[in-house]
Amino acid sequence: MLLRILLLSGIAGDHIIAQQHGGATKLDNLALACCYCNRYKGPNVASIDPHTGEVVALFNPRRHIWREHFVWQGARLSGLTDAGRATVQLLQINRADAVAVRQLLVEAGIFFVVR
Numbered sequence: 331m332l333l334r335i336l337l338l339s340g341i342a343g344d345h346i347i348a349q350q351h352g353g354a355t356k357l358d359n360l361a362l363a364c365c366y367c368n369r370y371k372g373p374n375v376a377s378i379d380p381h382t383g384e385v386v387a388l389f390n391p392r393r394h395i396w397r398e399h400f401v402w403q404g405a406r407l408s409g410l411t412d413a414g415r416a417t418v419q420l421l422q423i424n425r426a427d428a429v430a431v432r433q434l435l436v437e438a439g440i441f442f443v444v445r
Contacts, residue, residue, distance in 0.1 A: 340365040346390055348373035361391045366428070367421045377420040379412040389417040402443040405432035 344363035347353030350373050363371070371388070379386045389399050390413075399414035400407055407423050409415030418424065435441030 342368060344368045344371065346392060347375055351375060358392055366425075367423070370421045374420060377416040379416045380419050381415055382412060384412065386412040386416050388420065389413045404443065405429045405436055405441075 341362050341364055343360045344367070345353045345355070346359050346361055349355070353359045374388065376385050376387050378384065389396075394413065399409060399411045400418070401410055402408075406429055407418055409418045422428075432441055436443060
């Protein structure tokens with residue numbers, strides 16, 4: 331059932347380190363990602379921190395702790411660290427349509443903002 335829900339929702343396995351950069355197709359190099367995040371991330375392993383302008387490594391879900399890098403502010407996600415900020419920006423997590431959908435899910439009691 332879970333697999334069916336994931337497939338219907340556009341969730342897929344994404345290489346954390348892209349194959350073209352030597353990343354293997356193994357569980358420790360895969361993460362679930364929506365089709366938008368997968369597309370926006372592409373083969374990138376780094377991006378620019380919008381606060382400092384420095385090139386930094388992206389958040390790695392196999393090595394980093396989520397709550398140390400991100401915080402929900404309503405339906406918007408904010409980066410707490412250089413990696414968090416760069417990841418939020420590169421993946422366009424707070425694009426208008428995504429925030430609107432999350433807000434509807436919050437109001438419906440389906441999406442829970444964890445602090």
